[in-house]
Amino acid sequence: MVKTRSIATKVALVVSAVVIGALALTGWFALKRSDAELVQLQLHQASQQLTTNLGIAQRIFEERFPGSWHLVPAAPVAFDAGPSAPPESLAAQLYKGDEKILGNAEVTALLVELSRLTGTRLSIAQRVGDGRAVRLATSDTATRTAGPLTLMPAKAASVLADGNPAVGGEEDWALYWPIRSAGTDSIVGLLDAATPYAPFAAAAKAASRQVAEGLTPIVLLVALGASLLLFVLTRRMLRPLRAIHTAVARLGEGEWPQEVKVRSRDEVGALAGAFNRMAADLRQTVATIEDKVKLRTRELEESNSALGQAREAADVANKAKSRFLANMSHELRTPLNAIIGYSEILEEEAEDRQLDDLVPDLRKIHGAGRHLLQLINDILDLSKVEAGRMDLYLETFAVRGMLDDVVSTIQPLVKQKSNTLVIDCPDDVGTIHADLTKLRQSLFNLLSNASKFTEQGTVTLRVRTEVADGRRWIRLAVQDSGIGMTPEQVGRLFQPFTQADASTTRKYGGTGLGLTITKRFAELMGGTVTVDSVPTQGSTFTLVLPAEVAARPVTSDHVALMAGPKGMVLVIDDDPAMHDMVRRTLEKEGIAVIPALGGEEGLELARQLKPSVITLDVMMPGSDGWNVLRALKADPDLAGIPVVMLTIIDDKNMGFSLGAAEYLTKPVDRERLIRVIRRFNRDGKGGRALVVDDDVAARDRMRELLRGESWEVIEAGNGVEGLAALGGGMPDLILLDLMMPEMNGFEFLAALHAREGGQQVPVVVVTAHDLTPAEREHLSIHVARVFDKDHLDSEALVGELKRLLAGSSAGEA
C-alpha cells in the first residue's frame, strides 16, 4: 500500500518555504536601504566636517597670506604630467596677496600640517580654461611625489564654471570650494578637502551584516512557528475529510459506516452532508433490494416446494396410472378371454348344429375380441415403456431361428392378401444378445404392417450384419410393395394412436400402437427404427439393433419413478421370476422394487440408488452372492443396508446359516463399535443389550460403552449363561464373543435362532481373530436374514422385507 502524504505536511512545507523566502527578500532589501542611508548620513557628516576644515584652512590662509586672491598672467610652463597626460600650460599664476601659490613650500607645508590636524586631504587648484583646474598645492604626499601639478576631476570643473561649491567623488569624498578674486569676484581657483570614500561603505555594510545576523534566527523561528501552526490548522481542517474518507472506505468494503459527524458549514461540511445522504439512500436502496430478494427467494422457495409437491403428485399420479393400466389390462383381459373363448365355443357348436348363418356373426365377435385383446396388450406395453418399467430380458439366440419363428407366425397374414414373403438372410448371420420376446414382437409388427398395407405384392425381409462405431449391428429391413406414404404421413408415424390417417384404421384395422411400441422397444435395446416410403410404391421399415444389447442403464428419471413412497428394495437375482414375485407383492404397498440380474449390475444399482433393503441370491453366474455381499459391506455407503440372502440350503447346513448382523475383531475399535451400536439404536433410547463374553475386562469395556449410549446391559460369561439370560425376555441387541468355554458363540447362535423371536435379534459378533471366509459364510455375517430358496415362503420373505423397510425408514427418521 502506498503511504499517503498528508496534505497538512505539504501545506506546512510550502508555507515555510514561502515565509522564509519572503522574509529573506524583505531583509535583503531592508539591509540595502539601511546601507545607503548610513552612507548618506556619514557623507553628510563628512561634508560638514570638510566644510569646517575648509573654513579653518581659509582663515589660516587669510591670516598668513593677507590680501585677496588674483591671477597674474604667466609664461607658459610645461608640466611634467607623465606620458599619458596631454601637455598643459598655465595661462596665469594664482596669487594670494603677494604670495604665488604654485610651488610655494610654505603653502604646501601649511596644507600638510592642516591635513595632519584635521585628517582631511586638502589642496589648492588653479583654473586652467575649458572648465578644468590644475592642482597647485596638496597635502597628499603621494600626489606630490607624482608631480607638482594634477588635473582636477570634472566635478571641480563644474564648480569653476558656475561658482557654487560641490560635493562628490568616487574614490574620495571631496568638497570643492571656489576661490574668488576680491576685486572682480571672479573665480580664480579651487580649494578642496577630501576624505577616502571606501571606509564609509565598509562600515555601513558591516553594520547591516550585524543586523542581518541578529535577525536570521528570528526569521527561522517565525517560519517554523508559522509552518507548525499551519500544519496543525490544516490537520484540524482535514479531520472531517479524513472521517469522510474512512466512511467511504468502509462503504467500499461493504460495511455500513456510522453517520459522518461534521458540524462545519464549509465545503467539507457540505461534502459530509452529501455523503451522509448518499450513504443513507444507498442503505435504503440496498435494504429494499434485499427485501425484494428475500421476498423473491421466498416466492421461489414456495413455488419450488409447490413444484416439488406437484412433481411428487405427478409421480404418484404417474405410478398410479401405470398401476391402473396394468391392473386394468389384467382385469379387462379376464372377461375378454371369456368373450373370446365363448365365441369360439359357440362357433364350434353352431357348426356342429348346422346353424351356419350364425357363424359369421360369431366370427365377428371373436375377431373383435382378439382385436380388443391386442389393443389392451399394446397399451400395457406402451405404458410400461413410458413409465420406464419395461425390463429387458437379455439372452443370446440365433437370429435365423428367431426369424423362422416369426415367419411361421406371420405366414397366414401374408397369405390373406395374396402377398409373397421373401426372406433374404445370409446363413452366417450368427447370434444376437437381445430381448427375444421384444425383438420377435417388433419384427412381427413390421411384417404384419407390411402385409396389411400390401395386396398381391411382395414383402421382403432383408437381414444384414454390419460394423459401425466399433460394434456389430444387425439390420432387419422389411420392404413392401404396398400403398406407401406421403412425407406428411411418415411424419405422423411412431406417434401413439396415430395411423397414416383415420380412414386407414377403418380400412386396415390395427391399433396404431404397433409402430410406436416397435420403436420404443428398439430404443430400449439401443437400436433404431427408420422408415423410407414412396406413395403407391411401397415402404421400407428398417430396424437396426446392436448385436450385443447392453443392460439398460438406470437413469435418474427412472430412479425418480422407481423410488416408492415407502422405500426401495433391490432384488439381485439372475431369475426374473424372483423379481416379479417380489415386485407383485411389494409394489402394491408403495414399495419400489428394482431388479438386477447379476452381481455387478446389482452393486452398480446399489451404489446409484442406495436402496432401503437388498435381497441377494447366493447362486448366480459370475460374481456369486457372497462376493457381492463382501463388496456391499466393504463400501461404507452401503454397509448399513440390510441384506436378505436367498439361498438353496441343504438341510444339514441349515443350522449354520446363523445370520449375524455385524462382526468386529478384538481389540475392538471403540469408534467402530459405537457406530455399529448406534445403527441398532433406532429411537436413540437404547434398549436391552446382552454381552456374552468370557473375558471380564472386555465385558467391562463393552458395558461402559453401551451404558454411555443409554443401553441397559445384561452380562453373560459364556453361551450357557447367555441362553439363561434370554429367559428374562429377548434383548434388543447381542454382542457375542465366539471363543468361549462350555458353549461357544456358534452354538449359542444356533440355540438363539431356535428360540421364538431369536432370529430377529441383531447379533454383533466380537471375535479375537479375523474370520476366515468360510467362517463368515458360516455365520452369514451382515445378513439380516437367510431364506431357503428351495422352500421359499414368499409371505415370510415379503413380511421380512417390510419389517426391514419399516426399520430402515424409522432409522432414517
Place this chain on the structure above:
Amino acid sequence: MAKILLVEDNELNRDMLSRRLTRRGYTVVAAEDGEQGLELARSERPDLILMDMSLPGIDGWEATRRLRADPELAGARVIALTAHAMAGDRERAIEAGCDDYDTKPVEMERLLLKITTLLGATP
C-alpha cells in the same frame, strides 16, 4: 378315454376350457385351487393336469413340486398355464416339474396339440 384335471381359479376360464375339452372327447375334472387340485390328483388320478400357475393358497409352482414329490402321482403329465408370457416362465415351469407350458388366453388348437403330444394319442 384320457382324463384331464384342470386346476384354474377363474370360474369362466374353468367352465370354458372344461367344456371345450369335453367337446373334444376328454373327461375333465376341475379344481379351484392348488389344494383341491392336489386332492383331485390323488383321488381322480388324471392322465394330464392343466395347471394355472397363479392360484390362491398353494400356487401352481408349489402344487406341481408337491405332485412331483409324490411317487404315486409321478405318471401324470402337467402343462403349466400362465397369464403373462414372461420370459423365463417356461424355464421355471419346467424346473418346477411341468412337462410343458402354454400361455393364457388359450389358443385351443395349440393347446390340443400339446395335449395330444404329451398323451401320445387323441382322446
